[in-house]
Amino acid sequence: MSGQIVRLAETGRAPVSFHLDGLPFDALEGDTVLTAILMVRKSLRRSEFGAENRAGFCLMGACQDCWVWQETGPRLRACSTPLAAGMRLLSDAPDEWHLL
Numbered sequence: 540m541s542g543q544i545v546r547l548a549e550t551g552r553a554p555v556s557f558h559l560d561g562l563p564f565d566a567l568e569g570d571t572v573l574t575a576i577l578m579v580r581k582s583l584r585r586s587e588f589g590a591e592n593r594a595g596f597c598l599m600g601a602c603q604d605c606w607v608w609q610e611t612g613p614r615l616r617a618c619s620t621p622l623a624a625g626m627r628l629l630s631d632a633p634d635e636w637h638l639l
Contacts, residue, residue, distance in 0.1 A: 543582065557623075
């Protein structure tokens, strides 16, 4: 898969495994969730207001454009959340989230 961004530096950091929409991926220690996802995908998620894809906007946690969901647990801001080994993330809200 080809991502939205390409890593040009800091390639010597330790790998960190995570899952996105059930598929396994690797990023590097110190990456944010946003960086990890955009390294492997062209967008972060779909907009809840239309058909557009979202890829983050302000990159500082203020605009709420980068929400992603965990398979279990609360949603999180991808731009300001450090990636942790074993994270299981979803680019779409789980069905039960829409019921809240």
